[in-house]
Amino acid sequence: MSQEKKNSLQPFREGPFGEILQSLDSLFQDTFRQLSAARFIPINQYETQSEYVIEAEIPGIKKEQISLDVYHNYIKISVQSEEILEQKDDKNQLIKHNSRYERAERVVALPFGVNESEVNAELRDGILTIRIPNKRKRIQIK
Structure with a gap:
């Protein structure tokens, strides 16, 4: 200007x-x-013989703010945060209103298809851990 x-x-x-x-x-x-x-959700993925594990770092988020959606061989992690701060000054009749809305999503591709009922998730110390039974079958080569 x-x-x-x-x-x-x-x-x-x-x-x-x-x-x-x-x-x-x-x-x-x-x-x-x-x-x-926009907020970025860092993830770590690894596989054991019995399960496929996704760990998402989401510090300061409560489990009520998280939603997980399963789409065949994809999982979408969504985080929604809303904060409203209001200050009133009766003497000067001044009202200050601040609000903050934050949304982040991360889609994770899985190496195999899953049903929603097979997915387990737990939030502890800012880490969302998603566990899925490993369906991969290793084929022995003769």
Whole structure:
């Protein structure tokens, strides 16, 4: 924005609507920052003879905020977080309202198809552990 345009907006920021304009500006800036910095869910996958294991790092998340969807040979991990903070100042009749909404998803390809009933999941210490019985059959070569 040019300096001339910024100066022409200055009286509005200092006048009776100044706090409202600053709050709106803050809202749009925070929203843009949150949308542009999507949360990434790091995962670790490994396989044992009896099970296929996926470990997803999701610190600070409660199990109620997590959903798992099984699609034949894919698992989608979804995390949704919402926080609302409101401050009231009765003396100046000022209300400050901040809200934050965050959503992250990660789709994990599995080496074989599974049914939802075969999948077990547990959340402990910020690690979501998903266990699936290993259906791979190793063929002996003669």
